[in-house]
Amino acid sequence: MKDGKLNGELLDPHANEDQQFSLTEYIQRYYRYWYLFPVFVFLCLIGAFFYLQITPPIYSTKTTILIKDEKKGLGGAQGDILTELSSQFGGNKLVENEQEIIQSQTLMEQVIKELTLDVAYTAKDGLRTINLYKSSPIIIKPEVITPLGFKEPMILHVVDSTHFRFNDEDKVFTFNQRFNNAWGAFVVTKGTASEFSTVKVHFMEVKELAEAMLKRLAVEQPNIKSTVLELTYQDSNVQRSKDVLNKLLDVYVQSSLADKNSEASNTLKFIENRLGLITGELGDVEKDVESYKTNQGITDISAESQLFLENIKENDAKLNEVNTKISILESVDNYIQNAGEGAVAPATYMIDDPVLVSLLTKFNDLELQRERYARTTSPNNPLLQTINTQLAGTRQSIRENVQNLKRGMAVTKKNLEGINTRFSAGLRSIPKKEREFVGIKRQQSIKEELYLYLLQKREETALAYASTVTDSRLIDAPISTFYPVKPKKALIWLGAGFMGFAIPILLINILFLFNNTVQRREEIERATHASILGEIGQMKTEKGVPATDAIIKMTSRSAVAEQFRALRTNLQYLGDGTCRVIMFTSSIGGEGKSFISINLAASLAFSDKRVLLIGLDLRKPTLHERLGLPNKYGASNCLIGQGNYFDYIQSTGVHPKFDVLTSGPIPPNPSELLANGRLPLLIDDLKQHYDYILIDSPPYGLVTDSALIADHVDATLYIVRFNYTIMDHLKRIGELQRARRFSNLSVIFNGVKYGAGYGYGYGYGGYGYGYYSEETESSAKSLGSKFKGMIGNS
Structure with a gap:
């Protein structure tokens, strides 16, 4: 190719001249079609005018909330008793996670259902179509919507204060009646007073509408060092945008509180079950004491038996504590094995091992997060899979820790039982009746202490459950912009003017590109x-x-x-x-x-x-x-x-x-x-x-x-x-x-x-x-x- 090019240059000394570019000639090609520029500028400006007349203005509404982030601060006073109680159940949150939760499909669908946004009312105002949110002269309460109803809008004409017509039909209907037609079954009621007598009713799929609304919702973190989230929603109706943000935050808070209260509720159930068992055992022991005293005629205990009783009582208390801890460890083991199958969560504050308490707290937090994400995300979500992996690792660590603790408790129990044996040998010198009475009395005392302990914990858990507060706080209520953010009139006019020049230039260049004369x-x-x-x-x-x-x-x-x-x-x-x-x-x-x-x-x-x-x-x-x-x-x-x-x-x-x-x-x-x-x-x-x-x-x-x-x-x-x-x-x-x-x-x-x-x-x-x-x-x-x-x- 190089040789061919060289030979061509030698044969034609003017070859390079053909490739020269003349700016003057290039500019002059546009002179012939000068009239296209004012024509297209005029047409583009006319198009921009009609576009601005047809397109409804879009306003932006913004609100801000504070999230308590475990990495960036608790978001409250450390000594607050409510904070201490609520911290036992749920803990704090990650701002990034809450940012994704607020934008979830599930929350937005709930907002649509509560605000009945799946039924929209519009009317023509000149060239523009306006939305009649909360200002429609008619209100429709749908019961069943047909596929046609989701595809085509239904037109209603208000005749007077009590009558209306469907579409192009001449028949007049009365408000507050149930109707069946090609759009479905619904009840039409009278709305607010309006200047519009013809209203288009649009029925929309909740899922599709939620997807469209989420595209207009932006959740951002203005400052990476803070835990503040800024929610921005764009809509042609200012009141609707405010209602959407308010309802979204309300739904988010309710969902968050429900998640936090789930652990406290499980703990209460566990304590109530234990109290039921202890109450029955305590009643049986008290009946035994009463029956033994009546049958044996015991009224007092000697000083020696009192000494042995105190020692054995103290030792039995330790032994009972060990048995209780072993029981709790077994319940923890059972809960870990059956987690996710309706098992009752154990009370972590009844365990004195800090490692196990930390692991159980982490396990409960992960379980709550898994349940929350399972409701708002798909099973293949990477975040949900990560949490499942962490749950499996934490479960294995808990089981290993429980086994180690149980082995230690078994050794302690064995030692305490040996001590009891020695004390029992000392009591053989006590008369048989007195010894038997001491044994029955000892069981009564142990059951009473355990019963009082569970009552105290139940009250603490109930107080924490009742005082649970959300992990977010509203900073600014929704505020809308005074001027619309879309369409930007200055940009539209400027773009139209630019297109008025660009289109003729493009056409002329295409013309000369295909012109070979x-x-x-x-x-x-x-x-x-x-x-x-x-x-x-x-x-x-x-x-x-x-x-x-x-x-x-x-x-x-x-x-x-x-x-x-x-x-x-x-x-x-x-x-x-x-x-x-x-x-x-x-x-x-x-x-x-x-x-x-x-x-x-x-x-x-x-x-x-x-x-x-x-x-x-x-x-x-x-x-x-x-x-x-x-x-x-x-x-x-x-x-x-x-x-x-x-x-x-x-x-x-x-x-x-x-x-x-x-x-x-x-x-x-x-x-x-x-x-x-x-x-x-x-x-x-x-x-x-x-x-x-x-x-x-x-x-x-x-x-x-x-x-x-x-x-x-x-x-x-x-x-x-x-x-x-x-x-x-x-x-x-x-x-x-x-x-x-x-x-x-x-x-x-x-x-x-x-x-x-x-x-x-x-x-x-x-x-x-x-x-x-x-x-x-x-x-x-x-x-x-x-x-x-x-x-x-x-």
């Missing part, structure tokens, strides 16, 4: 490196005007006439200035060869030159049609040697010195006829009688006839037409120029439309030239020219 004189110069002998402006003719009217009045002072005079003057610069036989050709038909050759010949004739125009387009001649002359005989007759060519030359009637030799009958072999050797003889003879001989030849890009004629002329004028000649055809001119196939080759730029952005207007009148026009016109016209025609190209 010649647009500017500089494009011809860069692609062909040939001199441009002249420019001919656009000549407008009305549709249906005869072709002969395309001949310019050379005596006029029109711009096109002046350009032909300038072209006539420039002929003296062709070659060495003696070029008198000139051929006109082009790439394809319709580029204006006949038009330019006729009018240039007329201009030369008006400058007192004898001019002969020869039509050598032997395949599809049109010269005679443009001049309104017969074509029975002509150049084809001369080339086959039939008759004297002076017999076939006709006067055009345009000027006495302007003659024409039409093409004559169409031969079967035009190329062979041009190459039979008679053409140079014909031209040499005619040069003796005429100052200029102009030859209208076929397009070089389609047939080889022009190449045969070019060998016998002094100069060649190649016609290129604005917005018609394809850019690729310019390469052919450049190749002819470099190879010097045509002598004294120059270009005439035809069909130029002058004005703003010269070089970007287009077309060449309503008059068609048509060489092979039926076959080639569609291929010659690019998509760009068609597109430009759509936007006003004349």
Whole structure:
């Protein structure tokens, strides 16, 4: 590829010039379509006006709450008795977790149900649709909603204070009745007084509505070092936005309190169960004491038995405490094994081992968090899976700790039982009756102490349960913005103005991106490196005007006439200035060869030159049609040697010195006829009688006839037409120029439309030239020219 590029640069020294970018040319391309900019700016501003009229204003409502974060402070006084009691059940929270909980689908669905937001009322106010939250003249209490009800709104027309109509029905109904229709079953009641008599009722799925509302809710932490959360909700109705935030915080608080009270409730159940058992045992022991005293007649105990009694009592208390701890450890073990299956949580404050208490507290906290997230998140939520993993690890640690404690308690129990054995041996000296009484009394004392202990703990737990407070506190009540946050009018107007400029620029660039035709004189110069002998402006003719009217009045002072005079003057610069036989050709038909050759010949004739125009387009001649002359005989007759060519030359009637030799009958072999050797003889003879001989030849890009004629002329004028000649055809001119196939080759730029952005207007009148026009016109016209025609190209 590098070698190919290098060779290309060596063969074409002007290759780099084709790649040069001209800022002036780039800017000038927009001049032609200057009118698009005010049009699109106006349209965009009109669109912005209607958008602002249709779009309801959106207001932002904000509130702030304080969360007690275990990492960032307790959020209350350390000595507060309520704080100490509530800290036994639930503990503090993580701000990040609460931030996600507030934005949960479950809480928002509960808000919708409590505020009945799944039934919305709207009315038309001019171009705008407004929401009639808490101001609707009718209220609907749905019982059953059909699928149609969720898809299509139901329209109600208020007739008077007691009657209304459904949709387009003429039947009148009364308020406070139950109705059944295609939308479902519901009761319609009278609402508040309203200026609107026609109301649209929208029934919405709670789940879908919750998802939409959560997108308008933002929960942020303004300061990472604080535990304050800022809730922002955007809505077109200010009152509804305040109600949503208030209800959301209320639902959140209730959910939080329910979670916190669950542990205290489980503890109360556990204590109540234990109290029931101890009460029964204590009653049995007291009956035994009463029965034994009655049967044995015991009234007092000796000092010795009293001493043994105190020692055994103290030892039994320790032994009972050990048994109680073992029982508690067994209940802890049972709770850990059956956690999540309705097991009653043990009382952590009845355990004196700090490690086990810490593990149980952590386990309960994790269990509460798991239950809370299970209600608000999916089972595959990573946070829920993390909590389950922590629960499993904590459960294993608790079981290991319990086993270790039970082994230690077993050793202590064994030692205490040994001590009791020794004390019992000392009591053998006590009379049997007294000893038996002491044993019964001892059991009574133990049961009483345990009973009083459980009563005390039950009261403490009940007080903590009743005094449970939320872990969040409202700082600022919901406050709405005074001005709407959406749509931003200034931004909309600015954006509309910008789009009014951007759209035309985009369209014009797309137009030129797909336009592959010649647009500017500089494009011809860069692609062909040939001199441009002249420019001919656009000549407008009305549709249906005869072709002969395309001949310019050379005596006029029109711009096109002046350009032909300038072209006539420039002929003296062709070659060495003696070029008198000139051929006109082009790439394809319709580029204006006949038009330019006729009018240039007329201009030369008006400058007192004898001019002969020869039509050598032997395949599809049109010269005679443009001049309104017969074509029975002509150049084809001369080339086959039939008759004297002076017999076939006709006067055009345009000027006495302007003659024409039409093409004559169409031969079967035009190329062979041009190459039979008679053409140079014909031209040499005619040069003796005429100052200029102009030859209208076929397009070089389609047939080889022009190449045969070019060998016998002094100069060649190649016609290129604005917005018609394809850019690729310019390469052919450049190749002819470099190879010097045509002598004294120059270009005439035809069909130029002058004005703003010269070089970007287009077309060449309503008059068609048509060489092979039926076959080639569609291929010659690019998509760009068609597109430009759509936007006003004349």
